[in-house]
Amino acid sequence: MDGSTSTAVTTGLAPLLATREILIFCGSGGVGKTTIAAAAALAVVKNSSAKVMVLTIDPARRLADALGLESLGNVETRVPDAALIDAGVAPKGELYAAMLDTKASWDDLVTRYAPSQEVADNIFSNDLYHNITSRFIQSHDYIAMERLFQLHSSGVYDLIILDTPPTRHAVDFLDAPKRMADFFGGRLLRWLTLPYRTGGGRGGRLINIASKPFLKIADRILGNAFVEDIAEFFINFQSMYDGFVERSKAVEQLLHDRRTSFVVTTTLEGAPLREAEAYCEQLNNRNLPLGALVLNKVLPDFLRDSLGQKASAVFSDNPAAVAKAIASKGADQSEMDAIARVLKTAADTFMNYSLVAEREFELKVELSKRPEMMAAVPLLVDDVHDLAALAQIGDRLWAS
Amino acid sequence: MTTAHQPNQSSKSTSHWLDRRLVLFTGKGGVGKSTVAAATALLAAEQGKRVLLIDVDSTGNLAALFEHPEVGFIPTEIYPGISAMQMDTEDSLREYLNLQLRLPLAGRVGPLANAFDFIASAAPGVKEILTMGKICWEVRESLEKRAPWDIVIVDAAATGHVISQLDSPRAIRELVKVGPVANQTEWVIEMLADPLITELHIVTTPEEMPVSETIDLVKSLKTRVDVPLGNIIVNRVLPEPFNRADADIFSNLETTNSLAAIEKTAGLGGKKVLAAASLAVSLRRSQSKHIAYLRQSVDLPLVYLPYLFIRDHGLRVTRVVSEALGYEMGTGG
Structure with missing residues (x-):
């Protein structure tokens, strides 16, 4: 395929990719967001001497392999220059990649921020901890934001590209740090755990069920041992409360910083496009900087x-x-x-x-009236799972 | 135009599929899971069944597939014979407290939302059990003639989340060993496992990621959850333009002599037409590769739905998909 997608209405993202410190790639499922994020990182490394980190969420296995993430996963890994050169990219910069592993990131977080080893151990041994970190969907959102913040404040990278978690509520994941902080600081939780904190530790029934109608219900629904487990878990977690609040404020600031931009990826099909428009609207409502639209899998103009x-x-x-x-x-x-x-x-x-x-073209023209930069990536017949194919897409993103 | 796949007549599990009382659809985001659920609802309604269509994912444009405005937690008729509802776990909790535990207290606990947030955040599986509980409750009500549904069709959570949803009754039972909740997880688990009542279908497209997620999902479903599995519905399958003999003729057309003759009779655009056909052949070949891999990796019947060139979304698409689905699955019953 000759890939002759129209260049008339698209400009490429070079100005954005070259100047930002954080780029957050959003989009609905199935539009190729992970691939686009990785290709963007590669384009920056090819065209500038920047150190670039791409944090992916759930890459296809072969794409993960291509980025050298097969065994290392959660750890930041440098993609070797030799691999890039093999793929036809003479890198000016350095490319790093990591895959977000929710469980491992939570363990890191607890180890780092728990006030003592004893508290950390208590948290690790609580049954609920495992449930919370692996099943609680929002914990994934939270940890993505947490990792982003850590990577940025390490000062190691010029640009961090974040592939966002699949979320059912568009850009809600951005609120995850604040929600977490609110939750631990919430009156409800303080009030609930109070009898424990004053009573001093476990053993015996320290909660006076009868005094609190809410607990009476919770107890009737869930059984008392469970309610006690919950309380103990949160008392331990609360010891990290100050950290949660502090970082949530910092993340909030970072997301609104001029150095950060959002990139919405979509295909030119009805449902993904409607969702992409919803993303744009929500970013706008939150006063978050939408920098670019990427149209993926566009049919060729011929x-x-x-x-x-x-x-x-x-x-x-x-x-x-x-x-x-x-x-x-x-x-x-x-x-x-x-x-x-x-x-x-x-x-x-x-x-x-x-x-x-024709349908796609009409949509593209309509979208080009928006103020954001726009890049179009042609539909590729084969799946993208090597650096050479990523580089090809990267070129289209850089100068569409 | 030839179609590569004949209607699926082979397996028992495709017959009478609309006689189940609870039919669930899952799949990776973006594969058309909602469209297939809506199309199934249409098919059932056209057989005279009274359908409850439940939208679990709150991206919530299921009603739009019937050109109907969004619906809420209360089932609302969106098409003759089809009522739809949007799952809302907080409403579900409220209903549960009132109906199941007979806790009129609920209204006086102050803001229920806060308490709910607490429970749901602290005890993973609570939101999921409220979802599964509500779904199964509607089925049970209909079995006991207290609700009018002949079939409950669920646009369930995407592949990433569906296991924790289906597994939630068991997870909760493990966490909560006694009390009314523990008792009530029992019948939910039983209903979900009953092959005469329940069937879960997986929707996918013939692309790399959706196929690999489907394979992983089937594995985890088989090991972790006791839910009868139906079909894998492969959506948006491109037509195979040429059979083998015609493919040879087609490749001869691209030789210099033929091309010259074509351009002479049909103009310079002739080359573009051939290029389009060639693109179609390549795209279809790539899809066939993924379909073959899927077929060898899972032992569930595969059902194919065509890619639609004509329309993108809306009731027209729902109707066309519904016809294709009826043809492929057999209307059963």
Whole structure:
């Protein structure tokens, strides 16, 4: 495929990729967000001498392999220059990658911020800790923000590219740090755990169930041992409260900083596009800087070619005449019929794809009226799972 | 145009699939899970069944697939024979407290939302059990003739989350060994495991990530959750433009002599038409590779739905998918 996607309405993201310190890639499922984020990182390394970290959430196995994440996962890993050169990229900068492992990141966090080893051990040994970190969906959102903050405040990287978690509520994950801080500081939790803190430790029933209607219900629904477990867990976790609040404020600030931009990725199909528009609107409502739109898997422009449309009409209306012109001298009728059939199918195929390409083009033109930068990445026949293919996409992102 | 796949007549599990009382759909985000759930609802309604369609993911445009405005927690008729509701775990808790535990207290506990947030955050699985509980409760009510549904169709959580949802009754039972909740997880677990009542279908597309997520999901479902599995519905399958003989003829068209003849009779655009067909062949080949891998990796029946060139979304699409689904699955019953 020649990849001749129109360059008329797209500009490429070079100015954004070259100047930001944090780029957050959002988009609905299935649009290729992870691939686009990785390709963007590669483009920056190819074109500038920056140290770039791409933090991916759930890459396809072979893409993870390509980035050298197979065994290391949660740990930041440098993609070797040799691998980049093999893929045809002469890197000016350095490319690093990491995959977000929620459980491992939580363990790190507790180890780092618990006031003492004893508290950390208590947390690790509580049954609820495992449940919270592995099952509680929002914990994934929280940990992504936490990692972003850590990486940025390490001062090691010029640019951090974050592939966002699949979330059911668009950009809600951005609120995760604040929600976590609110939760630990909430009156409800303080009030709930009070009998424990004054009573001093476990053993015996320290909660006076009868005094609190809420606990009475919780107890009736969940059973008392469970309520006690919960309380103990949160008392331990609360010891890290100050840290949660502090970092949540810092993250909030970082997201609104001029050095940060959001990039929304979408395909030009109905449902993903509607979701992308919702993302844009929500970012706008929160006063967060939307920097660019990436249109992925765009059909090539030759499908909208007017000469092609004319030719397909000829193929379709009079395939026998074209077949006759093509067929070799001695061809019999059945051979001619077969060629005519193939021509008719080719014409039908052209018209089908043409229709979709036309729909896509109209949407693209409409989107180009938005103020954000825009890049279009052509539909690739093969899946992207090596650095060479990523580099190809990266070029389209850099200068579309 | 030839289609590569004949209607699926092979396996028992495809027959009478609409006679289940609870039909769930999951799949990776973006594969068209909601469309397939909506199409199934339409198919059932056209057989005269009264359908409850439950939207679990709150991206909530299920009603839009019937050109109907958004709906809430209370089932609302969105199409003749189809009522839809949007899952809301807080409403579900309220209903549960009132109906199941007969706790009129609930209204006086102050802001229920706070308490709920607390429970739901502290005890993972609570939101999930409230979702599964509400779904199964509707099924039970209908079995006992207290609710009008002949079939409850669920646009369930995406692959990443569906296991914790289906597994939540068991997870809660482990955490909470006694009390009314523990008792009530029992019948939910039983209902979900009953092959005469429940069936879970997985929707995917013939692409790398959706296929690999489907394979992983089937593995975890089989080891972690006791829910009868139905079909894998492969959505948006591109047509195979040419059979083998025609493919040879097609590649001959791209030779210099043929091309010259084509351009003479059909103009310079002839080359573009061939390029489009060639692109279609490559895209389909890539899909076939993923389908073949899927087929060899899972032992569930595969059902194919065509890619739609004509329309993108809306009731028209729901209707076309519904017809294709009826044809592929057999209307059963």
